[in-house]
Amino acid sequence: MTPGERKSLIKGVAFISPWILGFLAFNLYPLIASIWFSLCDYSVLSQPVFLGTQNYVDLWRDPVFWKALQNTVVFAAVAIPLSTFLSIGLAVLLNQPIAGQGIYRTIFFLPSLVPAISLAILWQWMLNGPMGLVNNLLRPFLDLLNLAFHIQLKAPDWLNDPNFALWGLILTGLWGTGQAVVIYLAGLQDVPAELYEAAELDGTSAWQRFVHITLPMLSPVIFFNVLMSIIGALQTFAVPYILTNGGDGPGRSLLFLATYIYQNAFDYWNMGYASALALCLFLLIIGLSLVTVRYGERKVHYSGK
């Protein structure tokens, strides 16, 4: 290294030093410590005692862990496609030349601003079995269906029914999808208008143009959003925690990996077990992200920019 190179290296490292400190204290150290704690009996109140792989053996045999894992994966697998379809659909609608576009955009964006605490309490009320607005709007439709088909559909008691609680959470999430709408809309506005004009001259239908122009041109944005949604969905904690008044729902139907980490760490002071769970969550995130990136590399269309 020449003296000049060394000087610029020192300068560069000096500028990024706040991040290096943060990285060591809040990323690298916790990851390494988690591996160590996960092999120990550790309650934070006393020194960790080495246990070997006991925590992982317990985890493998713990039905609650499998429930949390299942809920987490099912939630991500249902909520992410639904919110992706909804937000792309809304963005396409917003991209039409319509008066008041800015007002509509604001309306769809507003819910994503609502703090988790307000959001969860509001939806606890919206999803209330007898008195909630959702069911009161749903009932006339169900009555109509019941009358027409001689069936007995009843509005669910969303958050108190193990079969519906997860759907209640998904509905809550769909309401807050506005950020993605704004991002997709920006992506749509980047698609050159000539592409559509040329395709229209060739006599293509609106649907063909959507599939063959809009989707490929939007694919890098979709890819980025889906990746971020995966990381977000897998760590979901605050909204289900508040929706259940600090619990995990009927029949643990709103227990997620993050919730179970929290319970073990701060309700049972079982930090060793919590660390083993945390590493599982981390591996899940890395694994699913890598799968998405691999898949994305093949499917995403990058225009020559």
Added chain:
Amino acid sequence: MKKNFNTTFSIIALLGLGFLFLLPFFWMVSTSLKPLNETMKLPPEWLPSSPQWHNYPDAMKAMGPFWLFARNSLVLAFLNVVGTVFSSALVAYGFSRLDWRGRDGVFFVLLATMMIPFPVVMVPIYGLFRALGWIGTFQPLWVPAFLAGAFNVFLLRQFFLTIPRDLSEAARIDGCSELRIFWQIILPLAKPALLTVALFQFMATWNDFLGPLIFLARENQYTLALGLQALQGTISGTPWHHLMAASTLVLLPVLVLFFLTQRTFIRGIATTGLK
């Protein structure tokens, strides 16, 4: 003809969906102004028979020291904004305006850390703060902000890269120190990006729930989010009018901030998705 049909369809769809998206807001405010017995009426009335404005002060009283919670939330938000903006800008400068060996490799590590969510690392971090004697104080909730956030660094770096290199070169030839170039040339040019980061951080801190939940101990340290959760948990026979009033109050500052800075805000969000 076809174009007209598409536009008409879009307008109808947008009106319908827009109505559905606004409905929860309407319901929140409407419930917050009802007397308790009207919140439980079946089928529900759309509007309160007469708006009960005193529900708001009543809800604040039910939460306990509301203004103390509000002050705690504001102080934390302020410290987090200041800390993140300055430290992230400094780090972003090091990753974009300076050339040094290994820079891009280190930047890749920074991007990778975005895949580590807080629940994964919170146990050792809790242990760390405990060893420092910081549990039950505000420090765990603002000191880390001064050590730069990966996402904000990424955002600012992208912006700094668009500023012409010649500007700093000219200053360097004039013998300007790197810190002065950062402070007097780059930062003023980056104001819109800095404002975006400040807004995002304010929202993140104001909305944060898990951090205060595990690091704070006493009620007089609660943020608004924790105070509201305590209200939700303590009272039986759920007073929905109070809960809706309190939820509205916690949301209000965020809405005001959004409407004041709408343009920056929307542009900021739009750019986060486009590389």
